[in-house]
Amino acid sequence: MLNKMQVRHCLDIFGDMFPNAKCELTHSNPFELVIAVLLSAQCTDVLVNKVTRELFQKYKTPEDYLAVTLEELQQDIRSIGLYRNKAKNIRKLCQMLLDEYGGEVPETKEELVKLAGVGRKTANVVASVAFEEPAIAVDTHVERVAKRLAICRWKDSVLEVEQTLMKKVPIEEWSVTHHRMIFFGRYHCKAKNPNCPECPLLELCREGQKRMKKRKM
DNA sequence: CTCCCGATAT
DNA sequence: ATATCAGGAG
Numbered sequence: 001m002l003n004k005m006q007v008r009h010c011l012d013i014f015g016d017m018f019p020n021a022k023c024e025l026t027h028s029n030p031f032e033l034v035i036a037v038l039l040s041a042q043c044t045d046v047l048v049n050k051v052t053r054e055l056f057q058k059y060k061t062p063e064d065y066l067a068v069t070l071e072e073l074q075q076d077i078r079s080i081g082l083y084r085n086k087a088k089n090i091r092k093l094c095q096m097l098l099d100e101y102g103g104e105v106p107e108t109k110e111e112l113v114k115l116a117g118v119g120r121k122t123a124n125v126v127a128s129v130a131f132e133e134p135a136i137a138v139d140t141h142v143e144r145v146a147k148r149l150a151i152c153r154w155k156d157s158v159l160e161v162e163q164t165l166m167k168k169v170p171i172e173e174w175s176v177t178h179h180r181m182i183f184f185g186r187y188h189c190k191a192k193n194p195n196c197p198e199c200p201l202l203e204l205c206r207e208g209q210k211r212m213k214k215r216k217m
Numbered sequence: 218c219t220c221c222c223g224a225t226a227t
Numbered sequence: 228a229t230a231t232c233a234g235g236a237g
Contacts (some may be wrong), residue, residue, distance in 0.1 A: 199231070
């Protein structure tokens with residue numbers, strides 16, 4: 001596991017490489033963001049944006065999603081994948097927003113995670129991006145990067161990864177770090193073909209050094 | 218733990 | 228052909 005100084009170095013490199021990292025899910029209000037993040041499970045945000053471009057023209061409010069049949073909503077998000085679960089969750093979520101929050105998206109993580117289809121990661125994204133609450137959402141990229149760099153342990157659950165990151169990253173840097181780690185994982189430390197040869201963190205990265213020796217690139 | 222699942226890159 | 232993609236529910 002990296003020490004405090006080494007983690008600090010990682011954060012600085014992330015900042016050098018991706019100073020403008022931000023949420024890439026297109027949205028114009030908290031409600032659209034919740035829908036977009038819910039749809040983004042096991043799916044690229046490029047594809048989510050392609051679908052939400054038309055989706056957000058057709059559906060503006062929770063009432064709009066409840067006004068059509070389940071089958072129609074499924075068709076409108078079909079190309080996303082996992083569309084039956086997602087359509088069902090969107091409808092439940094919209095009903096909950098109307099019943100319990102006056103049609104508005106709640107602002108705290110505790111309330112957000114109670115919504116249908118909204119787990120810890122989605123709640124963190126919404127709290128962080130829409131309401132500027134400090135949070136580190138651990139998605140597939142953040143988990144992979146944290147584990148490869150040994151910022152956390154290999155066997156850690158996603159919750160443990162989040163807790164470790166919250167402990168090791170200053171709270172005022174949680175949100176930027178979360179976005180920078182996603183960019184680092186998405187565009188550089190990729191799941192399939194990580195760019196270890198050009199990685200400024202190779203010295204620190206046991207995993208990267210192992211991959212370099214294996215001679216596969 | 219399994220299941221949900223289409224699009225894309227490799 | 229197969230791995231991977233801003234996961235969550237049962």
